[in-house]
Amino acid sequence: MAIKVGDVFPDTVLTYVPYDAKNPDACGLPQQLKTHEAFKGKKVVLFAVPGAFTPTCSEDHMPEYVKQVDSMKSKGADLVACVASNDQFVMHAWGKQYNVKDNIMMLSDANGDLGTALGLAQDGTARRMGPIRLQRFAMIIDDLKVIYVGVEPAPGVTVSGASAVMAKL
Numbered sequence: 001m002a003i004k005v006g007d008v009f010p011d012t013v014l015t016y017v018p019y020d021a022k023n024p025d026a027c028g029l030p031q032q033l034k035t036h037e038a039f040k041g042k043k044v045v046l047f048a049v050p051g052a053f054t055p056t057c058s059e060d061h062m063p064e065y066v067k068q069v070d071s072m073k074s075k076g077a078d079l080v081a082c083v084a085s086n087d088q089f090v091m092h093a094w095g096k097q098y099n100v101k102d103n104i105m106m107l108s109d110a111n112g113d114l115g116t117a118l119g120l121a122q123d124g125t126a127r128r129m130g131p132i133r134l135q136r137f138a139m140i141i142d143d144l145k146v147i148y149v150g151v152e153p154a155p156g157v158t159v160s161g162a163s164a165v166m167a168k169l
Helices: 035-039 055-074 088-097 113-118 162-168
Strands: 013-016 031-034 043-049 079-084 105-108 137-142 145-151
Touching (some): 055 162, 145 162
Parallel strands (some): 079 105
Antiparallel strands (some): 013 031
């Protein structure tokens, strides 16, 4: 069953490569992010894409968040994060392409733990993308409680887009 408004966000471990302002071209060592530790007491905007560098994700989804991240933070978001099924190095490289620096945290769910815990994993083998991919979604989490979930019902970006999230902040 998929996560819904009112549920507690699952306690899982994701990975990321931290942005280094002193050496922005470097690719640092991967770090773990324990969701309950990182999200407790914070308002988090989390958006998920099936894959970094893919057409819809790169042309429609990510650019809208890059444009609106400051507005999201001014409306109370403590953290804006993007998660995909790619590894942490790919997510870091994708973030560099959009110059997100530390404005959007680029998280990896390469093993599918988060997608499975949320009930929002999908099988990507028919599209040659591997057995576990995240569905396209966005959510707002406030002190570990889910207060908005928008899972895309079809290809494209509507309920998971930055504008839809802004309307709910």
